Amino acid sequence: MNTFPNMKAPKSPRADKGLHGPRLSKAAFRRIAALAMREAGLSIAESKADMVRTRLARRLRALQLVDFDDYCSHVESAEGQIELGLMISALTTNVSHFFREKHHFELLKTQILPELARRPGAEPIRIWSAGCANGQEPYSIAMTLAEADLHAVRGARILATDIDPTVVEFGKAGAYPEHMLGGLSEQQRSRFLHQQEKNGQAFGVDLRSMISFRVLNLLNPWPMTGQFDVIFCRNVVIYFDMETQATLWRRFASILAPGGWLMLGHSERIHTSAEKYFGKAHVTAYRRTGELAPLNGKVR
């Protein structure tokens, strides 16, 4: 049944569709790109129009819409806010795997955790996986902590956030089908995972309880208080424009403890404007310098 007043019934199965689904006009592409930028900071070039069309064609089918203009009007309207979230989910890439960009986990094991274990006081170690996708990144961090077996990491907490509620729920459940388990050694599989009746293999409660999964749009205010020792924000900002990235570097600096670490994806680099807050320590690994990042009344 049609739920949208301006929805048209297709005259024939092919009347409003190209060979592979509805046609995306330049105007509709621009409306979608503007919404993706406003809502999630995603910067989508016109060269990606075909990717947008393919990914959203499924959403049009689910809503029984035949035309992208009607879809745009819906997601721009007050009633279309749930669909807007689904549109952002469809446009973002959730690809990840365990121990992706392994050198960061080596650094965590050999330098960062031993250093944190030596610091005075009883503050628990806090790590944030920002843009955690299906959870492989925070579970890789949790396994590294468990393997380090340092007294100081016992009370460690990992916050795992993503804009996409579906992946956050998936990560929280902690169960992975066989094809998603690449990157784990036999030893890790037998130590941390157990076979489920359904849904493949699941992480045990020890590891799951180290991680809090939450939905969070990085562009919105951050509700967390206190400071983090390490932030993993890898393969996320690559979709953001320079201005959004620059704001994010300053915000990350404001929530990192002095000397805290920021890990980025292999093709991401901090902006020169943020070099006053960060020093480069390793490839795509930065440390917060002593200078505090002014927030100028903006959101954290």
Ligand SMILES: C[S@@+](CC[C@H](N)C(=O)[O-])C[C@H]1O[C@@H](n2cnc3c(N)ncnc32)[C@H](O)[C@@H]1O
């Ligand atoms: C390619 S995955 C990266 C996963 C993991 N960090 C890694 O490197 O394997 C990018 C993730 O960023 C999330 N994302 C995109 N825009 C976001 C935003 N504005 N706020 C929070 N998460 C966002 C996507 O939903 C997606 O799960």
